[in-house]
Amino acid sequence: MARPFFPKTFSLSRWLGILIKEFIQLKRDRLTFGMIVGIPIIQLLLFGFAINSDPKHLPTAVVMADPGPFARAYVAAMQNSDYFRIVGSVDEKEASDLLDRSQVQFVVTFPPGFHRDLVRGKAPTLLVEADATDPMAAGGAISVLNKLGMEVFAPDLPGLEKPVAPPVELRVHRRYNAEGLTSYNVVPGLLGVILTMTMVLMTGLAMTRERERGTFENLLATPATPLEVMTGKIVPYILIGLIQVTLILLAARFIFDVPMHGSLILLYAVVLLFICANLTLGITFSSIARNQLQAMQMTFFFFLPSMLLSGFMFPFRGMPEWAQVVGNVLPLTHFLILVRGILLKGNGLDMLWPQVWPILAFMAAVLALGLKTFRRTLD
Amino acid sequence: MEAAPLVIDVTGINKHFGDKHVVKDLALQVRQGEIFGFLGPNGSGKTTSIRMLCGLLTPDSGQGTCLGLDVLTESAAIKRQVGYMTQKFSLWDDLTIAENLDFVARMFGMDNRRAAVDQALEELGLTGRRHQLAGTLSGGWKQRLALASCLLHRPRLLLLDEPTAGVDPKARRDFWEEIHHLSAAGITVLVSTHYMDEAERCHRLAYIAYGNLLASGTADEVVAGQGLHTWEISGDGHNHLGPLAERLRQLPGVDLVASFGAALHVSGRDGPLLQASLEAKLRDNKVKITAVPASLEDAFIHLMQHSDDPLGN
Numbered sequence: 001m002a003r004p005f006f007p008k009t010f011s012l013s014r015w016l017g018i019l020i021k022e023f024i025q026l027k028r029d030r031l032t033f034g035m036i037v038g039i040p041i042i043q044l045l046l047f048g049f050a051i052n053s054d055p056k057h058l059p060t061a062v063v064m065a066d067p068g069p070f071a072r073a074y075v076a077a078m079q080n081s082d083y084f085r086i087v088g089s090v091d092e093k094e095a096s097d098l099l100d101r102s103q104v105q106f107v108v109t110f111p112p113g114f115h116r117d118l119v120r121g122k123a124p125t126l127l128v129e130a131d132a133t134d135p136m137a138a139g140g141a142i143s144v145l146n147k148l149g150m151e152v153f154a155p156d157l158p159g160l161e162k163p164v165a166p167p168v169e170l171r172v173h174r175r176y177n178a179e180g181l182t183s184y185n186v187v188p189g190l191l192g193v194i195l196t197m198t199m200v201l202m203t204g205l206a207m208t209r210e211r212e213r214g215t216f217e218n219l220l221a222t223p224a225t226p227l228e229v230m231t232g233k234i235v236p237y238i239l240i241g242l243i244q245v246t247l248i249l250l251a252a253r254f255i256f257d258v259p260m261h262g263s264l265i266l267l268y269a270v271v272l273l274f275i276c277a278n279l280t281l282g283i284t285f286s287s288i289a290r291n292q293l294q295a296m297q298m299t300f301f302f303f304l305p306s307m308l309l310s311g312f313m314f315p316f317r318g319m320p321e322w323a324q325v326v327g328n329v330l331p332l333t334h335f336l337i338l339v340r341g342i343l344l345k346g347n348g349l350d351m352l353w354p355q356v357w358p359i360l361a362f363m364a365a366v367l368a369l370g371l372k373t374f375r376r377t378l379d
Numbered sequence: 380m381e382a383a384p385l386v387i388d389v390t391g392i393n394k395h396f397g398d399k400h401v402v403k404d405l406a407l408q409v410r411q412g413e414i415f416g417f418l419g420p421n422g423s424g425k426t427t428s429i430r431m432l433c434g435l436l437t438p439d440s441g442q443g444t445c446l447g448l449d450v451l452t453e454s455a456a457i458k459r460q461v462g463y464m465t466q467k468f469s470l471w472d473d474l475t476i477a478e479n480l481d482f483v484a485r486m487f488g489m490d491n492r493r494a495a496v497d498q499a500l501e502e503l504g505l506t507g508r509r510h511q512l513a514g515t516l517s518g519g520w521k522q523r524l525a526l527a528s529c530l531l532h533r534p535r536l537l538l539l540d541e542p543t544a545g546v547d548p549k550a551r552r553d554f555w556e557e558i559h560h561l562s563a564a565g566i567t568v569l570v571s572t573h574y575m576d577e578a579e580r581c582h583r584l585a586y587i588a589y590g591n592l593l594a595s596g597t598a599d600e601v602v603a604g605q606g607l608h609t610w611e612i613s614g615d616g617h618n619h620l621g622p623l624a625e626r627l628r629q630l631p632g633v634d635l636v637a638s639f640g641a642a643l644h645v646s647g648r649d650g651p652l653l654q655a656s657l658e659a660k661l662r663d664n665k666v667k668i669t670a671v672p673a674s675l676e677d678a679f680i681h682l683m684q685h686s687d688d689p690l691g692n
Contacts, residue, residue, distance in 0.1 A: 218469035220435050222486035223458045 031294045054140040055318025058105040060084040061095045068115030070153060074126075077152045078108070083141040095129075099175060100345050101354070102337050105131050105138065105317060118153060118167060125169045132174035133340045134185045137315035142172055176344040184259075187252045188339040189312040192332045194248065195241055195271070196278055196306050197299075202237050203282030204295035212291045234279050241275040242268070252343075261346030270338045273356065277331045277363045284370030306332045331359045383410040386536055386567040387432060389443025389450060394427055394436065401427045403590035405441070409569055409583075414562050416581030417571040420683050424590045425571045426466060429538050432569070433463045446535055459487065462529030466540040468521045470528060472514025476505055479513050480528055487532035499527045519550035526557070537561065539570040543577065555580050575676045586682050593682055598675050605681050607634075607673040608650035610657055613642040614666050623664070630656040635681050646677050 062075055078084040087104060095107040109127040117124035128145060130138040153167040177184045210216035219229060245268070252258040260267075281302065289295035307313055309327035316327060327333045334355035341347035341355075387409040394402040402424040409415045419425050430436040432445055434454025443450050448457050470479045480499055484492040500506045503523055513524060522542060529537060539558075543551045555577065558568055562582075570581065578584055578598065585595040594601045612627075614620055620643050624636045627645055632652030637644045647653035657668060 213472070214465065214467045214469045215471055217435065217465050218463075218483075219486075221433060221458060221461075221463040221465075222483065223455060223488070224486050225455075 031289070031297060055137050055315045056082045056141075057085040058083060058137070058141055058317050059087045059103065060106040060108060061087055061098050061104045062089045063092055063095050063107060063109040064089050065112040066110050066114040066116075070115050070118050071110045074110075074148065074152050075108075077148050078145070081144050081148060083144045099129060099131050100341070100347060101351050102131065102341065106141065121167075123167060123169045125171050127171050127173065129173045129175050132177040133344050134311065134315050135174070135177060136185075137317055138174070145170055145172075176340075184256075184344060185340070186312075187248070187256045187258050188343050189336050191245060191248045191252075191271070191339055192274065192310070192335040193307060193312055194244055195275060195335075196332055197303055198244065199237060199241055199275055199278035200282040200285065200302060201296065201299040202240070203234060203279050204285040204289065204299055205292050206233050206237075207283065207286030208289050208292045208295045230283060234283065237279060237282075238272070238275055241278075242271070245271050258343060260343050262342035262348070266349060266352075267339065267342045270335070270342065270352065270356075273359055274331060274335045274338075277359050277366075280363050280366045280370065284366050284373065287370055287373045306330050309333070311336050328358065329362065331362050334358045383412055385409065385444075386411045386413075387415075387443075387445050387569065389432070389441060389445070392428070392431060392438045392441030392443065392450075394424075394431060395439055396427075401590055402431070402438075402587075405587070405590075405592055407443075407585060407592070407595075409567060411567050412562055412565050413583060414558060414568045414570065414581045416578045416584040417569060417587065418573070418578055418584060418679065419571075419587040423588045425587060426540055428587065429463070429540050429569065429571060432457075433461045433538050434458050435463075459532070460535045462532070462534035462537045464525050464529045464537070464539045464542050466544065468525060470513050470521075470525060472512065474513055475510045476500070476513055476516070476524060477509035479524065480531060483528045484531050489532060495531055499531055503527050518545050519547060522546050522550065522554065526554070530561075535566060537566055537568045537570075539568065541571050541573065543572065543574065551577070575674075575679070578675055578679075586679065588683065594678075602673050602675055602678045605673065605678040606648050607646045607677055607681060608648070608653055609644055609646040609671050609673040609677055610653070611639075611642050611644055611669045611671045612657075612661065612666050613669075620666075623666075627657075627660065630660060632656045635677060635684070637677065637680060644671070644674070644677060646673055646681065 060078065064071060075086060079086055084106065087098075090098065092109070095104075095109070098104045099107055107127075107129040109129070111125055111127065114124045114126075126145075126149075128142065130142060132138050149168045149170065210219060224232075249260075249264075249267075253260060282299075285295050285298045285302075289298055305326060309319065309323055310316070310330050310332035311327065312332065316324065316333065319327065338347075338352055338355045341351065385408055387407055390404075390406040392402060392405040392407075393400070405424075405428055407428075417425050417429070427436060431438050432450065434450070434457045437454070438451065441451075445457050446460050450457065471482070474482065477496060477500065480496045481492065484495055489495055497506075500509050505511075505520075505524070513521070516524060526539075526542065537558075543554055546554065551574075558570070559580075562568055570577070572578060581598070583595070583597055584601050586593045586601065594604050596604065612620065612623075620638065620641070624638060624643055627633055627636050627643070632647045632649045632654075633645055633656060634648060635644070635646040637646075645653070645657060661668060
């Protein structure tokens with residue numbers, strides 16, 4: 001009895017038989033197999049290439065009150081630094097609007113008399129307004145701006161060969177989030193992430209559970225129509241979603257001191273839209289999945305990119321083009337902009353449409369798929 | 380009985396799942412108040428047929444009526460008047476007994492819901508346990524609850540898919556008493572089963588195998604239809620007839636050998652040949668040979684053995 005835990009009766013061939021059987025079963029279960037292969041690949045791609053906490057090519061608008069050669073040189077240098085992508089020259093009002101609509105990350109304002117002050121060594125003020133709802137996104141670029149002043153102007157200003165003070169004064173306004181608090185970004189973001197998780201998963205499981213336990217057959221044998229069954233199962237989750245939202249908002253307000261500039265009614269309307277989009281997806285998953293495990297796996301398959309590519313975890317603009325394209329399909333990406341816009345920027349209804357229609361489009365596409373795969377009977 | 384109207388009257392019903400032809404040209408006539416037994420091996424298409432009758436599945440082709448309603452187009456109306464008891468317990472384990480009944484009553488849109496649920500609980504004798512979770516009930520009680528839930532909306536037709544699988548003999552007997560009681564009250568019952576004693580309790584039977592309806596009629600008609608001649612071979616009770624059974628199977632004219640305790644039932648369609656074979660073989664053995672009427676089980680086993688090869692008989 002030297003090795004009781006490794007008895008001689010252990011049969012390698014029997015063990016192999018079990019192993020092979022497991023592999024065969026795994027192979028038959030296409031979805032599990034896909035997940036086993038897919039999840040590591042996706043994670044590798046996301047973590048390896050897509051996530052960049054030092055985003056470059058950030059859209060920037062320029063307000064040019066004094067279009068002199070120095071200002072042009074400075075703009076060119078910004079462009080060359082790779083951190084900024086100049087989208088155009090606009091007036092002050094337009095610039096502020098672009099920031100509100102999240103179409104630019106920065107607005108750089110060259111004040112009147114910029115050229116004159118610079119030549120006289122009076123260190124003109126360069127105003128940089130940054131959308132700091134996601135503080136991480138703006139950080140790298142702002143530190144680059146500081147260095148740029150020296151590099152651009154020093155060679156052309158003979159009096160400044162050994163500068164003691166920087167030739168321009170950089171004034172950075174962190175709009176919407178003056179202290180650069182990450183919680184301003186994360187807490188509204190959590191709203192979307194938690195809703196995505198629970199809404200998709202819950203509905204997915206609710207339907208497949210019926211099918212798995214055989215109770216679906218009983219349900220179908222009653223005169224209840226598919227629409228009744230579907231909606232009857234969805235509504236409780238809408239309520240759950242709204243309760244979750246209320247809890248998160250209360251926490252945001254009273255624990256994290258997240259400002260709420262916009263309309264709460266508008267916020268709840270947006271939340272309702274987002275909940276519906278996720279429930280549609282959950283129901284569609286449940287009509288494709290054959291059991292609860294598959295529904296769960298599909299949820300995670302959707303959840304992972306939602307977390308990583310939506311701008312929740314990492315700055316959206318830091319991601320390469322293809323990742324942004326994927327991110328733009330996800331409802332969470334647009335929901336995050338909507339929520340941050342309403343809460344932090346006080347956006348009104350008129351500014352929401354560019355983010356609302358992608359969510360509606362997503363819903364319509366998923367619904368079409370869901371109706372196609374929904375099993376009205378047991379066929 | 381002959382005068383009673385047809386409750387189920389379908390012909391040429393077909394159903395495919397992918398490239399599997401699960402039900403082939405099913406024709407079925409069931410009269411009102413009848414207890415109609417539906418028999419056949421596992422995977423023979425019984426459940427699929429029942430599901431088509433109650434509108435859970437749409438037949439690929441065929442026509443007919445159920446309760447006077449078209450099975451192809453009026454399944455919603457049929458569902459309202461049919462009580463369907465699934466093979467597997469399909470009430471909600473995580474609801475209480477009363478909640479389950481209440482839910483079903485709601486699904487059928489009953490006006491007097493509370494009264495109906497209370498009455499059902501009363502009849503079941505479960506009033507005191509109404510708040511117990513259905514999942515915690517024993518097999519027999521689950522079956523009674525399932526039956527009560529299908530009767531809640533006072534259906535005119537009951538479709539029972541192997542209702543007594545895994546239920547003890549006493550509960551099965553009670554269950555069948557209830558079925559006969561319902562039948563007497565004018566409710567038509569179509570019941571699928573594997574048990575011969577249950578088949579014999581039905582007014583009429585149908586035998587389906589691999590999608591084909593092979594035999595139908597009363598129990599006696601089904602047995603007679605097989606044209607089987609059966610002999611009972613019994614020893615003195617001490618010697619085993621097992622080895623003998625093996626040898627008998629090889630004999631010409633023997634279609635079927637089945638053990639019944641200390642006796643063997645040997646059946647075949649060709650009576651004289653069977654008798655000659657047996658007499659030649661058993662002349663020296665100390666066994667008794669008696670001609671007995673073929674039983675329903677003999678008939679079904681015979682049907683089952685020949686059903687995968689319909690041209691074999």
